[in-house]
Amino acid sequence: xxxxxxxxxxxxxxxxxxxxxxxxxxxxxxxxxxxxxxxxxxxxxxxxxxxxxxxxxxxxxxxxxxxxxxxxxxxxxxxxxxxxxxxxxxxxxxxxxxxxxxxxxxx
Amino acid sequence: xxxxxxxxxxxxxxxxxxxxxxxxxxxxxxxxxxxxxxxxxxxxxxxxxxxxxxxxxxxxxxxxxxxxxxxxxxxxxxxxxxxxxxxxxxxxxxxxxxxxxxxxxxxxxxxxxxxxxx
Numbered sequence: 052x053x054x055x056x057x058x059x060x061x062x063x064x065x066x067x068x069x070x071x072x073x074x075x076x077x078x079x080x081x082x083x084x085x086x087x088x089x090x091x092x093x094x095x096x097x098x099x100x101x102x103x104x105x106x107x108x109x110x111x112x113x114x115x116x117x118x119x120x121x122x123x124x125x126x127x128x129x130x131x132x133x134x135x136x137x138x139x140x141x142x143x144x145x146x147x148x149x150x151x152x153x154x155x156x157x158x
Numbered sequence: 159x160x161x162x163x164x165x166x167x168x169x170x171x172x173x174x175x176x177x178x179x180x181x182x183x184x185x186x187x188x189x190x191x192x193x194x195x196x197x198x199x200x201x202x203x204x205x206x207x208x209x210x211x212x213x214x215x216x217x218x219x220x221x222x223x224x225x226x227x228x229x230x231x232x233x234x235x236x237x238x239x240x241x242x243x244x245x246x247x248x249x250x251x252x253x254x255x256x257x258x259x260x261x262x263x264x265x266x267x268x269x270x271x272x273x274x275x276x
Binding site: 052083085087089093094095096097100101106138140142145146147148149150151152 | 193202203204205208217218219220253258261262263264265267268269270
């Protein structure tokens, strides 16, 4: 199975900050990497697919990059509604594993 | 509007069984693979299983193989997860999710249903 490792596990930041979350895969994924946002008590929402494609309706302050084994999710200027948990997921091969998550908290 | 509505979650004793359902609407259900994802309390997301459009292919995470069975009824626009030999480690919110037409990109999720094994 492909193991996905996110860092950091938690992060404190302020409104307006630029934030980067990284995700590393144990095997090459090409661009088969997706990012999800999950707010407390809610189902996840798709943010980024195929490493860098923005899902329809997602604000442009979110961006994704990377290929192979190393990927990043960047939020260019944090807004109050962005404080949530973020998960990467590989869609290269079964089982389609998730990273352990990054909890983004208000500083 | 795409909607996925899970049901069937409950409190069950260890060793027991439970069947989850997911009612789909707002899209042509038979055109899509479908997926179950779970989340233990306070933990991260775990991909559980998926099923091809016609039910001919099914994939599972190792931890549920031989105990869980994913199935679907395209005439009823419904997805199911039969869970047997449940243990405390199966306690989680179970989400039904729809992958995009190409690739396991989960673009729509249900609200989840809670399974508690105790």
